[in-house]
Amino acid sequence: MGKNDEAVSQKDIKKSRSFKQRLQYPTLDIRKLDKDASFCVESASSDDNDLTAADKRPRENDDDGNLDYHIGLVMEDRYEIVSTLGEGAFGRVVECIDRHRDLCVAVKIVKKFESYCKVARSEIAVLEEINSLDDDNRFACVRMLGWFRHRAHTCIVLELLGSSTFEFLRQNNFVPFSVEQIRHIAFQIFKAVSFLHRNKLTHTDLKPENILFVSGDSDSNQQMHKALRCLDVKIVDFGNATFDHQHHETLVSTRHYRAPEVILDLGWNQSCDVWSLGCVLMEYYLGRTLFPSHDCGEHLAMMQKVLGPIPPHLLKQTGKKHFVKNEHLNVDKANSSDDAIQKFCQPLRQYMRTDSDEEKQLFDLLGCMLDYDVSRRITLEEALWHPFFCTLRAQQ
Ligand SMILES: Nc1ncnc2c1ncn2[C@@H]1O[C@H](COP(=O)(O)OP(=O)(O)OP(=O)(O)O)[C@@H](O)[C@H]1O
Numbered sequence: 001m002g003k004n005d006e007a008v009s010q011k012d013i014k015k016s017r018s019f020k021q022r023l024q025y026p027t028l029d030i031r032k033l034d035k036d037a038s039f040c041v042e043s044a045s046s047d048d049n050d051l052t053a054a055d056k057r058p059r060e061n062d063d064d065g066n067l068d069y070h071i072g073l074v075m076e077d078r079y080e081i082v083s084t085l086g087e088g089a090f091g092r093v094v095e096c097i098d099r100h101r102d103l104c105v106a107v108k109i110v111k112k113f114e115s116y117c118k119v120a121r122s123e124i125a126v127l128e129e130i131n132s133l134d135d136d137n138r139f140a141c142v143r144m145l146g147w148f149r150h151r152a153h154t155c156i157v158l159e160l161l162g163s164s165t166f167e168f169l170r171q172n173n174f175v176p177f178s179v180e181q182i183r184h185i186a187f188q189i190f191k192a193v194s195f196l197h198r199n200k201l202t203h204t205d206l207k208p209e210n211i212l213f214v215s216g217d218s219d220s221n222q223q224m225h226k227a228l229r230c231l232d233v234k235i236v237d238f239g240n241a242t243f244d245h246q247h248h249e250t251l252v253s254t255r256h257y258r259a260p261e262v263i264l265d266l267g268w269n270q271s272c273d274v275w276s277l278g279c280v281l282m283e284y285y286l287g288r289t290l291f292p293s294h295d296c297g298e299h300l301a302m303m304q305k306v307l308g309p310i311p312p313h314l315l316k317q318t319g320k321k322h323f324v325k326n327e328h329l330n331v332d333k334a335n336s337s338d339d340a341i342q343k344f345c346q347p348l349r350q351y352m353r354t355d356s357d358e359e360k361q362l363f364d365l366l367g368c369m370l371d372y373d374v375s376r377r378i379t380l381e382e383a384l385w386h387p388f389f390c391t392l393r394a395q396q
Pocket residue numbers: 035085086087088089090091092093106108142158159160161162163164209210212236237238239
């Protein structure tokens with residue numbers, strides 16, 4: 001299945017817009033659009049489209065291929081749905097009581113379409129591998145507890161976690177995290193992703209929505225307070241995780257977190273996760289997306305405003321020649337004077353002018369993570385030895 005921006009059906013666009021309407025993001029509300037648009041959805045099966053037939057029987061799926069469940073529904077004679085936790089391009093995640101173990105769990109109910117089932121199978125394989133590689137649960141990756149099929153939907157049973165860091169920021173009116181909080185969150189995530197990288201896996205979709213606090217209190221206010229006290233987080237969503245030996249899709253990551261080598265189609269490796277995490281940490285610091293763009297040209301122009309010119313040797317290699325003019329980024333005049341670039345993008349060196357030593361360390365680390373050149377970009381193993389983490393390393 002091709003995952004590219006061009007392969008978007010009208011149905012996907014409608015679906016993306018409804019996502020957009022549901023989201024309240026202060027600077028730009030198109031975050032979800034690109035992720036959705038990156039996947040070519042197979043059309044619904046004929047019985048999904050047959051409204052007359054569907055009208056005559058209780059509905060099992062909504063138009064997006066999601067299971068049309070209700071609170072109280074029991075799946076597998078075991079998992080009783082008590083609430084909805086989240087929604088993504090691949091389906092919905094619900095909180096359930098596991099009646100066999102008298103335990104609350106999260107169940108990701110994947111959309112019914114075959115392409116999504118395929119991604120779900122891959123997510124299950126990756127989660128099984130993580131469970132067996134990390135049997136002591138030392139790294140901050142969500143644990144899979146099992147999986148089953150319910151009415152043609154693949155359902156993945158996961159340990160129950162709390163809010164995503166994106167949701168946390170949103171509920172907190174996008175007040176940024178403190179540098180100390182960023183340090184704690186980053187340290188755990190870097191260790192976890194570094195563990196994935198050592199085991200030849202790339203996550204490819206690291207973003208604040210996929211980094212969840214561990215605290216699972218159902219009262220959101222209490223949850224916020226608890227999360228801020230303990231700051232333990234875990235990574236979710238391994239549906240696009242790719243082993244080194246597997247085919248690497250041309251287009252990966254949700255747009256705002258997408259590395260330049262992916263946009264320029266230069267091939268990618270684990271280093272694209274490092275770029276995404278650089279964008280994530282900056283978002284935690286700013287309380288808003290670092291590159292709030294919806295267009296590749298504008299996105300690259302934003303990168304230039306923040307990080308300086310894209311090296312000509314990289315532009316020389318791209319097959320996407322429309323991005324290049326005289327060995328430099330071909331910045332469309334309309335884009336370069338675009339409000340969004342002027343308003344949201346500030347050179348990283350200006351942030352470095354801060355008087356705070358800990359902020360200086362953070363920006364130094366971010367500079368190393370947001371290096372255009374993959375061969376020079378810091379690895380997470382190296383990043384864990386950066387002075388930004390020295391206090392946490394000392395505590396280990
Ligand atoms: N184990 C969990 N515990 C609690 N909430 C969860 C859990 N896993 C996922 N969620 C919630 O559900 C949301 C969607 O989950 P996930 O990212 O796995 O779905 P997806 O369809 O693959 O998303 P995407 O559109 O990013 O690909 C998360 O952002 C989070 O809010």
